Amino acid sequence: MEKSLVRRRRKNRRFKRMGLGAVVLGMLFLGMMFTSIISKGYSGFVRTELQLEIYFDPQVIDPDGTHKPEVLAAAGYGKLIKQSLRQEFPGVKKRKEKRRLYRLVSTGATQQLRDLVLADPAVIGSHRKLWLIVDDDVDQYYKHGDHQSRLKEQQLAWLAQLRARDGLRSSFNSGFFTSGDSREPELAGIRGAVVGSFFVILITLGLSLPLGVAAAIYLEEFSRRNRWTDFVEVNINNLAAVPSIVFGLLGLAVFINFFELPRSAPLVGGLVLTLMTLPTIIIASRAALKSVLPSIREAALGMGASKMQAVFHHVLPLAMLGMLTGTIIGLAQALGETAPLLMIGMVAFIVDIPGSIMDPATVLPVQIYLWADSPERAFTEKTSAAIMVLLAFLILMNLLAIWLRRKFERRW
Incomplete structure (x- = not known):
């Protein structure tokens, strides 16, 4: 009987250790999963912005001065951004270099300007320093460094100049919660x-x-x-x-x-x-x-x-x-x-x-x-x-x- 009790107690202790090991192993795998998701996803709640001084040219936005919403909504706000980038980097002359320069800013920046003008048409004709959404490649470079970056050396030099004058920053990505899906990663939301x-x-x-x-x-x-x-x-x-x-x-x-x-x-x-x-x-x-x-x-x-x-x-x-x-x-x-x-x-x-x-x-x-x-x-x-x-x-x-x-x- 004593030998039998010893064996049964040993089996009980072994079973408890196996059960505890299963719980610990399960918690370990769960922790690894959460760690992987959070380490990759926390940066999705942050976006990178670039500061530019925008001149809201009346000839581009509203040539006739009517301030009609349909006219303001259809204006070429991309021209204003390109003009500001050329003023920021006056040494860029070649067409290929200009295309690379324009790629630093997201296409969603035009929507930012459009919303600002529609909300307050009084900004037409004024200069404003605005923080605009950058392209996803710039965003990834600013967040994670140059690992697997698709940016050219010239673009990296421009970004270094902007960072030197505090022209780049990270902010809360409110668009992730207020926007719908998009082909552009920096504009996609849930x-x-x-x-x-x-x-x-x-x-x-x-x-x-x-x-x-x-x-x-x-x-x-x-x-x-x-x-x-x-x-x-x-x-x-x-x-x-x-x-x-x-x-x-x-x-x-x-x-x-x-x-x-x-x-x-x-x-x-x-x-x-x-x-x-x-x-x-x-x-x-x-x-x-x-x-x-x-x-x-x-x-x-x-x-x-x-x-x-x-x-x-x-x-x-x-x-x-x-x-x-x-x-x-x-x-x-x-x-x-x-x-x-x-x-x-x-x-x-x-x-x-x-x-x-x-x-x-x-x-x-x-x-x-x-x-x-x-x-x-x-x-x-x-x-x-x-x-x-x-x-x-x-x-x-x-x-x-x-x-x-x-x-x-x-x-x-």
């Missing part, structure tokens, strides 16, 4: 993807929560135990384990090909994610209903309440917390899905911000997928920064579920 994700999740929540709760209440409280209900329960459990891309194929066949709904619309994305999320919500809702003590049902029925009143007045309020927790977890899973949305066309390049559930849109995971596939080096930090934003949303949703459970959980 606003369109965030709005698209909001519409998709809103539709998913509005459909999956009432349908899932209603199905769970019927199966758990009102349905009779027979072959039909057993068949339904088995299929619900199986659907929870079906690969998400299968739901994308189903949405492509039913919602787009049969009902002819528009491709790449948040409405279709929400319907597909509703199908994917429903099994999770039904299973979680049934578990929440089972956790309610039978004595509560019996007490309600004993006081003369009907079956419907006992369920909706007594059982459902107590189980609602568990249902909401399961719903939040299901929505967090839907927020991170990519494969089913690729099948319904939400992989399209969308620049405009969607204004309704029928407008073409993309979602944050698909936006990350598109940026990760782009060859420009500057999109690497954009990809990691977008992943950080997505992880922040997912963590907040899971923390909300944990807080709701601990705050309102009732123990009997």
